Amino acid sequence: MAKAKPQHINLSTEPADIIATMAAEMSAVRYHKRKAYGGTRKYKLWKEQLKERALQEQKNQMSDITEWISNVGNRWVMYSFDEYLPKVDRVLPCHAAFIYYETYSSCGAFFPCFPQGSQKPNGVAIFTSHFFQRLSERANIPYRSKAMIQEFISSNFMRSITSENKVGGEAYMRFRCGYGIGVVRSMEPYVVEVRTFLTDEQLSPAQRKRMKPADIDARIIELLGDAAGKETLQMLVRIGYNFCKLAEQWNGFNPKDYTSREILVMVAESLPPTYFDWLMDDSKMQFGIGDKIVSDTCDTMIRMADSLGYEGWTHDRIQQAMIELAKNDV
Numbered sequence: 001m002a003k004a005k006p007q008h009i010n011l012s013t014e015p016a017d018i019i020a021t022m023a024a025e026m027s028a029v030r031y032h033k034r035k036a037y038g039g040t041r042k043y044k045l046w047k048e049q050l051k052e053r054a055l056q057e058q059k060n061q062m063s064d065i066t067e068w069i070s071n072v073g074n075r076w077v078m079y080s081f082d083e084y085l086p087k088v089d090r091v092l093p094c095h096a097a098f099i100y101y102e103t104y105s106s107c108g109a110f111f112p113c114f115p116q117g118s119q120k121p122n123g124v125a126i127f128t129s130h131f132f133q134r135l136s137e138r139a140n141i142p143y144r145s146k147a148m149i150q151e152f153i154s155s156n157f158m159r160s161i162t163s164e165n166k167v168g169g170e171a172y173m174r175f176r177c178g179y180g181i182g183v184v185r186s187m188e189p190y191v192v193e194v195r196t197f198l199t200d201e202q203l204s205p206a207q208r209k210r211m212k213p214a215d216i217d218a219r220i221i222e223l224l225g226d227a228a229g230k231e232t233l234q235m236l237v238r239i240g241y242n243f244c245k246l247a248e249q250w251n252g253f254n255p256k257d258y259t260s261r262e263i264l265v266m267v268a269e270s271l272p273p274t275y276f277d278w279l280m281d282d283s284k285m286q287f288g289i290g291d292k293i294v295s296d297t298c299d300t301m302i303r304m305a306d307s308l309g310y311e312g313w314t315h316d317r318i319q320q321a322m323i324e325l326a327k328n329d330v
Contacts, residue, residue, distance in 0.1 A: 123190030
């Protein structure tokens with residue numbers, strides 16, 4: 001089957017062609033980004049230095065923006081943004097690129113979406129000219145300027161697009177001071193069009209309620225960092241599930257009062273800092289770690305119980321109850 005040829009992308013380009021073009025040009029994008037820093041070795045060293053600076057200063061770090069124009073005229077914007085996560089004293093690196101276009105009176109962006117563990121895009125988030133106009137107005141920066149692009153990069157949570165699982169459903173993206181709001185254009189391939197930007201203050205009560213899942217998704221990433229994208233996330237979901245079962249039995253807790261995302265945030269906020277020592281490093285998942293996991297899990301549940309005003313939660317009581325739960329699950 002012949003490989004799809006890259007096309008010059010604009011808002012009228014079909015989503016499948018956008019994704020195919022991005023996939024075709026991605027290796028060249030990565031090459032030119034490394035080249036801008038003097039080659040692979042120097043680029044690797046620079047990334048480590050950016051990460052170290054974020055840890056030392058305990059704040060987010062952003063690189064300069066570099067650009068590359070492809071053979072068909074697509075303007076790729078490349079950058080690195082290292083997000084400092086105070087909960088775990090770690091850095092979540094983001095080395096990304098997107099296609100940006102400008103005309104005499106408008107602009108827009110096409111951001112590739114990647115499946116877990118893949119370097120080949122399978123979707124796209126499209127940011128319209130109207131979105132950038134509203135972002136510029138509400139951030140008080142010039143429209144179609146470098147400052148606008150920097151604000152777009154540094155203030156968004158591109159790792160988290162929250163949307164309804166249907167064509168025509170709403171899609172939300174949490175920004176530092178507001179929300180990108182749009183619509184799901186396609187599920188297969190996944191295409192989201194972000195059409196406007198609203199600040200926190202501009203949201204109506206109904207909109208604020210609808211934005212809550214986007215807030216929670218951003219909070220999960222802030223709390224868990226790299227673990228938010230790993231299979232270990234399932235372990236935290238299991239802790240939440242078991243906590244709900246025990247709290248229902250012991251304290252009359254009603255799990256239906258919370259969404260699964262809210263329970264996950266409760267778990268993540270209650271994890272002892274030592275939990276991340278092995279959770280974020282697969283090489284430490286070795287013999288002898290079992291007792292540590294059990295102890296940290298009990299500590300997590302006790303903190304969750306304390307936050308809800310529940311008393312009487314101890315390690316021994318939790319461990320005995322967990323044994324009984326495991327028997328019932330068999």
